[in-house]
Amino acid sequence: xxxxxxxFATLKAQNRTALIPYITAGxxxxxxxxxxxxxxxxxxxxxxxxxxxxxxxxxxxxxxxxACERALRHGTRLHHLFDxxxxxxxxxTDTPVVLMGYLNPVERLGYDAFAQHASEAGVDGVLVVxxxxxxxxxxxxxxxxxxxxxIFLLAPTTSEDRAAxxxxxxxxYLYYVSLKGVTGAATLDVDAVDRQLTPLRRMxxxxxxxxxxxxxxxxxAAVGRVADGVVVGSALVNRIAEGAxxxxxxxxxxxxxxxDMRRAMDA
Amino acid sequence: MTDSPATxxxxxxxxxxxxxxxxxxHFGPYGGRFVSETLSxxxxxxxxTYLALRDDPDFRAEFDRDLAQYVGRPSPLYHAERWSxxxxxxxxWLKREDLNHTGAHKVNNTIGQALLAKKSGKPRVIAETGAxxxxxxxxxxxxxxxxxxxxxxxxxxxxxxxxNVYRMRLLGADVVPVESGTRTLKDAMNEALRxxxxxxxxxxYIIGTVAGPHPYPLLxxxxxxxxxxxxxxxxxxxxxxxxxxxxxxxxxGSNALGLFYPFVEDREVRMYGVEAGGDGLDxxxxxxxxxxxxxxxxxxxxxxxxxxxxxxxxADTHSVSAGLDYPGVGPEHALWKDVGRVEYVxxxxxxxxxxxxxxxxxxGIMPALESxxxxxxxxxxxxxxxxxxxxxxxxxxxxxxxxxxxxGIDGIQI
Numbered sequence: 116x117x118x119x120x121x122x123f124a125t126l127k128a129q130n131r132t133a134l135i136p137y138i139t140a141g142x143x144x145x146x147x148x149x150x151x152x153x154x155x156x157x158x159x160x161x162x163x164x165x166x167x168x169x170x171x172x173x174x175x176x177x178x179x180x181x182a183c184e185r186a187l188r189h190g191t192r193l194h195h196l197f198d199x200x201x202x203x204x205x206x207x208t209d210t211p212v213v214l215m216g217y218l219n220p221v222e223r224l225g226y227d228a229f230a231q232h233a234s235e236a237g238v239d240g241v242l243v244v245x246x247x248x249x250x251x252x253x254x255x256x257x258x259x260x261x262x263x264x265x266i267f268l269l270a271p272t273t274s275e276d277r278a279a280x281x282x283x284x285x286x287x288y289l290y291y292v293s294l295k296g297v298t299g300a301a302t303l304d305v306d307a308v309d310r311q312l313t314p315l316r317r318m319x320x321x322x323x324x325x326x327x328x329x330x331x332x333x334x335x336a337a338v339g340r341v342a343d344g345v346v347v348g349s350a351l352v353n354r355i356a357e358g359a360x361x362x363x364x365x366x367x368x369x370x371x372x373x374x375d376m377r378r379a380m381d382a
Numbered sequence: 383m384t385d386s387p388a389t390x391x392x393x394x395x396x397x398x399x400x401x402x403x404x405x406x407x408h409f410g411p412y413g414g415r416f417v418s419e420t421l422s423x424x425x426x427x428x429x430x431t432y433l434a435l436r437d438d439p440d441f442r443a444e445f446d447r448d449l450a451q452y453v454g455r456p457s458p459l460y461h462a463e464r465w466s467x468x469x470x471x472x473x474x475w476l477k478r479e480d481l482n483h484t485g486a487h488k489v490n491n492t493i494g495q496a497l498l499a500k501k502s503g504k505p506r507v508i509a510e511t512g513a514x515x516x517x518x519x520x521x522x523x524x525x526x527x528x529x530x531x532x533x534x535x536x537x538x539x540x541x542x543x544x545x546n547v548y549r550m551r552l553l554g555a556d557v558v559p560v561e562s563g564t565r566t567l568k569d570a571m572n573e574a575l576r577x578x579x580x581x582x583x584x585x586x587y588i589i590g591t592v593a594g595p596h597p598y599p600l601l602x603x604x605x606x607x608x609x610x611x612x613x614x615x616x617x618x619x620x621x622x623x624x625x626x627x628x629x630x631x632x633x634x635g636s637n638a639l640g641l642f643y644p645f646v647e648d649r650e651v652r653m654y655g656v657e658a659g660g661d662g663l664d665x666x667x668x669x670x671x672x673x674x675x676x677x678x679x680x681x682x683x684x685x686x687x688x689x690x691x692x693x694x695x696x697a698d699t700h701s702v703s704a705g706l707d708y709p710g711v712g713p714e715h716a717l718w719k720d721v722g723r724v725e726y727v728x729x730x731x732x733x734x735x736x737x738x739x740x741x742x743x744x745x746g747i748m749p750a751l752e753s754x755x756x757x758x759x760x761x762x763x764x765x766x767x768x769x770x771x772x773x774x775x776x777x778x779x780x781x782x783x784x785x786x787x788x789x790g791i792d793g794i795q796i
Binding site: 292 | 406414562680
C-alpha cells in the first residue's frame with residue numbers, strides 16, 4: 116500500500132482530517148528545505164506537498180511566484196528535489212511526500228526518468244498543475260507502474276462529466292481547488308465548498324482535500340469539518356518570505372503556524 | 383532530448399494537413415490542452431461554441447462583413463517592383479496586412495474572437511500583448527462592442543512600445559504592466575491566464591496568436607487564414623499562377639499560419655517561416671525555437687518547440703521586435719517543421735533593420751520590425767530565384783509603432 120493510502124486509512128480510523136502543508140522546494144535556498152519538512156511533520160503535517168519551482172507558474176499568485184524566483188536564483192532543479200526527498204526519508208519513512216508543479220521540467224527530464232527517480236527517492240504522489248487527465252494517457256500509467264499516485268485537481272467549474280472521469284483516474288486523494296483564481300487569493304466560503312463536495316462524494320471514495328484560501332487555524336478548522344484534508348500553501352510560504360533574511364527563524368515559525376492549524380482542527 | 387513523448391514525427395504520415403488538429407486539439411505530438419482544472423470547462427465551452435459557429439452561414443457572413451467594412455479587406459497584393467529589381471531575382475509581392483484598420487493582421491483574429499465573446503454574452507475581454515498590436519486590435523473591437531477591456535503587457539514592452547500603450551488607453555482599455563519574470567510577452571500571457579482563472583465567469587480571453595490551449599490555435603488560424611485565401615486568389619489574378627514561395631515572420635506564428643494554411647496542400651509552393659534571430663542563433667540571444675531546434679516542451683497550454691534550460695525552466699529570449707520575443711511557437715508550426723512542409727529560418731536584428739530601411743526607402747512602405755524579419759529572408763531568397771518566379775511576403779504590420787525604437791538605435795531621441 117502506498118504511504119498516501121496508508122496515511123488516509125489511519126486518519127479515517129482516528130476520525131481525523133489530514134493537514135497538508137505546501138512549501139516550494141529550495142525556498143529561500145535549497146539547504147533549508149529538508150529541515151522545513153521535518154518541522155512541518157513535527158507540527159502535525161500528515162502529507163507534505165513539495166513544490167517544484169518553475170519560471171512561469173501560471174496558476175500561482177504572487178506569493179508562490181516569488182518563492183519560485185527565490186528557489187530558482189539558487190539553482191534549485193528537479194534532481195535537487197529528489198535528493199531532498201531521499202534525505203528526508205532517512206529520518207521519516209512514514210510521511211507521504213507529493214511533488215507538485217508544472218509539466219515542463221518533467222517533460223525536459225523525460226516521463227520515464229522522472230518516474231524512476233521520484234520513486235527511488237521516496238516520493239509517493241505527483242500533482243502536475245497543467246496536466247489534466249485527458250493529457251495524462253502516457254504519464255499516468257508510467258507513474259502507476261512506479262508506485263506513484265497521480266493526484267488531480269477538481270474545481271468549482273468542473274462539470275459533472277469531467278468530475279466523474281477525474282474521480283475514476285485519480286489516485287491517493289483529490290485536490291479540490293476551492294476558489295476560482297490563483298493560489299493565495301481571497302478567503303473562501305465553507306458552506307459553498309460543502310455543497311460542492313457533496314456530489315463528488317457520490318462519485319468516489321478517494322479523500323477530498325481542499326486548498327486555496329486557508330490562512331489560519333480558524334479557516335483550517337472550518338474547512339476541516341467538511342473535507343478529508345486541508346491544504347495550506349501561501350500562508351506558509353509567506354512566512355518563509357518574511358524570514359528569508361534570517362532563515363534560522365523560519366522553521367520555528369512554520370511549526371507555530373501549522374501547529375495552530377493542527378490544534379484548531381483537532382479541537 | 384527528452385525520452386517522451388516518444389512520437390517520431392518524421393516517420394508518420396499525417397495525410398491532409400488541413401484536417402488537423404484532431405478532436406483533442408493535437409497536431410501530432412504538439413498542441414493539446416495543458417491547463418489547470420479551473421480553465422478546462424471554459425475551454426470546452428469555447429470549443430463547443432466555436433465548432434457550432436465555424437460553418438454557420440450567418441456567423442461567417444457577419445465575420446466577412448466586419449472584415450470588409452470595418453477592417454477594409456481585402457488587403458492588396460502589391461508588386462514591389464523597385465525592390466525586386468534591386469535584389470535582381472524573383473518578383474516580390476507584398477500582402478499588405480499593414481493597411482488593415484489598426485495596422486496589422488492581428489485585427490482579423492480579434493474581430494472573430496469578439497464575435498465569439500458577443501455570442502457568449504461575457505461583458506469583459508482580456509488580452510496579452512507584446513508589440514501592442516494585438517492589444518490595440520483587442521481594445522479596438524472592445525470599444526466597438528462596448529466591452530470592458532484589460533490588456534496585459536510586459537513592463538519592458540510597455541517601455542518599448544509607448545505609442546501603442548497610449549493608443550490602447552485612448553480606446554478605453556486598461557493596460558496592466560507585468561513586472562514578473564522577464565517582463566515580456568510570455569509574462570503578459572501568464573498574467574492574462576491568472577486573470578482568466580480568477581474571472582472566468584464573466585471574462586472572454588482573446589488570445590493573440592496560434593498558441594495557447596485548444597481551441598485557440600485552431601480558431602486563431604481560421605480567423606487569420608483570410609490572408610492566405612485572398613493571397614491565393616490575388617496571385618492567380620495578378621500573375622496567373624500560384625506563387626513559388628511564401629515568406630512570413632513567426633513569433634507565435636499567427637500571420638504566417640494565416641498566409642500558409644490555404645496553401646499547405648499546394649505542395650509546389652515553398653514556404654519559409656522567419657523567426658527572430660536576435661543577436662544571432664549562435665549567441666543564444668534570440669527567440670527562434672524552431673530554427674534553433676529547441677527541445678519540445680509545454681507552456682501556456684500547448685506542447686511545442688520551447689526554449690528552456692536543461693532543468694525545463696523557460697529561457698530568456700531576445701529580439702529587437704517585442705512582438706516576436708517569445709520562447710515558444712504555435713504547435714501547428716512545430717508539426718509543419720517536423721514533416722518538412724515549411725522551412726524555418728531566422729533573421730538577426732542587424733539584417734532586420736537593414737530590410738526595414740531598404741523597403742522604406744525603395745518602396746515608401748515602412749514595415750513593422752516583426753514583418754521586417756520576413757523581408758530580411760526575402761532579401762536572401764529572391765536573388766537565388768529567376769525573375770519569372772514569384773515570392774509573396776506577408777507584410778503583417780506597419781512600422782509606425784517602431785519609429786521610436788529605430789530612432790533610438792540611430793541615437794536619436796524623439
